[in-house]
Amino acid sequence: MSQNYKAVIRYDGTDFYGWQIQKNGPTIQSEMQKAILKITSERPTVIGSGRTDSGVHAEGQVANFVLSRPRDVDRLLRSLNAVLPDTIRVIHLSKTAPNFHAQFSVRRKIYWYRIWNAPVTHPFWQRFTLHVTDDLDLESMQGAARHLLGRHDFRTFTASGATTETFQRDLYVSEFARHGRMITYKVAASGFLHHMVRNIVGTLLLVGQGRVSPSALTEILQSKDRRLAGPTAPAHGLSLKKVIYR
Numbered sequence: 001m002s003q004n005y006k007a008v009i010r011y012d013g014t015d016f017y018g019w020q021i022q023k024n025g026p027t028i029q030s031e032m033q034k035a036i037l038k039i040t041s042e043r044p045t046v047i048g049s050g051r052t053d054s055g056v057h058a059e060g061q062v063a064n065f066v067l068s069r070p071r072d073v074d075r076l077l078r079s080l081n082a083v084l085p086d087t088i089r090v091i092h093l094s095k096t097a098p099n100f101h102a103q104f105s106v107r108r109k110i111y112w113y114r115i116w117n118a119p120v121t122h123p124f125w126q127r128f129t130l131h132v133t134d135d136l137d138l139e140s141m142q143g144a145a146r147h148l149l150g151r152h153d154f155r156t157f158t159a160s161g162a163t164t165e166t167f168q169r170d171l172y173v174s175e176f177a178r179h180g181r182m183i184t185y186k187v188a189a190s191g192f193l194h195h196m197v198r199n200i201v202g203t204l205l206l207v208g209q210g211r212v213s214p215s216a217l218t219e220i221l222q223s224k225d226r227r228l229a230g231p232t233a234p235a236h237g238l239s240l241k242k243v244i245y246r
Helices: 028-040 073-083 138-146 196-208 216-223
Strands: 003-011 057-067 088-096 106-117 130-132 150-153 168-179 182-189 238-245
Touching (some): 003 028, 003 073, 028 057, 028 073, 028 088, 106 196, 138 168, 138 196, 138 216, 196 216
Parallel strands (some): 106 130
Antiparallel strands (some): 003 088, 106 238, 150 168, 168 182
């Protein structure tokens, strides 16, 4: 009897071309599937909660895959981590219901975007934070971020040319936190559009630099015009923090 497995995966996305299998280089999905093949001689499709872009990290990506028969979970977990690259780790593995689907069962996702706000970068954080040397007005950024809460059409913050059934998303959390030189933008939603978080961060950075007023966020959001928003923030500051299921 086949068995569905749920995996929580943590990875440094720096050296990967995102989650989904690509022809031009290694991805998290391809590495997971190679590891499972090596251990079990099976070729299941490893389904992720979503497609993180090239260079984006994850602290709580969730995936599921089906094997032809049940296996010892602890042994399978150890075996996966023994053969996966050092920058990918399965931090939790469990048997799950046959109808669990890592993508379609999602209730909400939480992303963090980290900014190292100091004259000199921190070498320990260089791969995981955007280095910004300008002093940022965090109070203004916080005020602007609140304009995004609720249900909106987020077309303004979607990658140009993106196609989807609907641009409507529910934003539950949109806030900043500072710990010393580290600024973290925390955002939770029912789902995210392509480049949505990075485009929001790029716009909020303009607010923090005094180039856009906090109140302008409402107008920018309602315009549904990508050209009015800020640049796309680099991928390496973004991390998928947690995925919550029904």
